[in-house]
Amino acid sequence: MKIIASTHQKDFSKQIKPLLNRFSFMNEELEEKVESIIKRVQQEGDRALLDYCRQFDGVSLNREDLLVSRKEINEAYKQVRPEEIAALKISTVRIRDFHRRQKRESWFFSEENGVVLGQLITPLEKVGIYVPGGKASYPSSVIMGAVPAQIAGVKDIIMVSPPGKGKRLSPYTLVAADMVGIEKIYKVGGAQAIAALAYGTETIPCVQKIVGPGNIFVTLAKKLVFGFVDIDMLAGPSEVLILADKSANPEYIAADLLSQAEHDERAVTMLVTPEASLIKKVEHEVLLQVKELSRKEIAERSLQDYGYLIQTKNMEEAIHLTNNLAAEHLILAVEDPFSILTRIKNAGSVFLGHFTPETIGDYLAGPNHVLPTSGTARFFSALGVDDFSKRSGFTHWTQAALEKLGPSAVTLAEIEGLTAHAAAIRRRLSKK
Secondary structure (H helix, E strand, C coil), X not given: CEEEECCCCCCHHHHHHHHHCCCCCCCHHHHHHHHHHHHHHHHHCHXXXXXXXXXXXXXXXXXXXXXXXXXXXHHHHHHXXXXXXXXXXXXXXXXXXXXXXXXXXXXXXXXXXXXXXXXXXXECCEEEEECCCCCCCCHHHHHHHHHHHHHHCCCEEEEEECCCHHHCCCHHXXXXXXXXXXXEEEECCHHHHHHHHHHCCCCCXXXXXXXXXXXXXXXXXXXXXXXXEEECCCCCCCEEEEEECCCCCHHHHHHHHHHHHCCCCCCEEEEEXXXXXXXXXXXXXXXXXXXXXXXXXXXXXXHHHHEEEEECCCHHHHHHHHHHHCCCEEEEECCCHHHHHCCCCCCCEEEECCCCCHHHHHHCCCCCCCCCCCCHHHCCCCCCHHHHEEEEEEEECCHHHHHHHHHHHHHHHHHCCCHHHHXXXXXXXXXX
């Protein structure tokens, strides 16, 4: 891990710059490849999907294999233990309870002269959820994507996920999808899955919005189809920032850093603290704990390339830097986390205190785990119910109201040189 001391090193700004500007979604070579995949899916539909499935996933499917059958779902339940099903149910209940509180309602109010103004909240009709798969299993991503969409009122949820060996999806993914009520599940992944959701094929229907995490090909595909459909965000590798004071436990901090490092070789892990002794203890703990991991090589590479232990002058400087870094996950490993919380401006999701590991947020705390990365928490939010609905303003005016305020609107239209705009109001005004 890289140790940076802002008060001791003159080149602090240079050292911290890669963190402030981490990861770009500009990759012309990969983007050209993804664009060619999208165009081919547009032109060839299912035939392209099946060919890419053989090419990229090593799985040969027929068109009728794309849609997961009820038989496959029933078989999946037989492979999942009762205690695992119980855990998925607990997660679903907690995620649903949290997101239910986010739902907005339509509203209106009346003014004098019979004017009625308001806002309609309407759900999207059809949404696509991308769930990573292949060799891995991410049932939590199913729940995090589907639950807020359902609470918003989305009636048609289409799920896609790349197949693994045996032409099947993970049994955990299938059980989670069935548990939350997703009926249309397709065995397709990568950029080709995003193209299918955006433009539709003979088998897979097109949607209005695509959400869910994926690799760089999925992210670039979402970037390219944005505008034709909506997307949740452009997400990079996972990241965690731990803001700590002298009350922090180095064993816990090391464990939290490693829980992110094992995700991906490019996962970013950051400790920001004014305590020099804590940095040394955490570094020691990381070296001990990493040896125990099943994904040891991935975690070590992540820590080597993207692990940072940052010592600041004081807590004020630490908070300022934390806001500038705008991390996906922020852990406040401090004695009084609620006093710090009100000063946090930029973070995807915040975990307060010494007994709130980020891992609990990945699975069942309540808030969504689909979060902005790479510093985009400065302007993006976590996935939520609002992402699956639209806002439409509505207006009803009477003749009396138009007589009173119409002339002002005519004046504004004439300022902008839009005479037809002005005439549309003037023709409705009483001739005097």
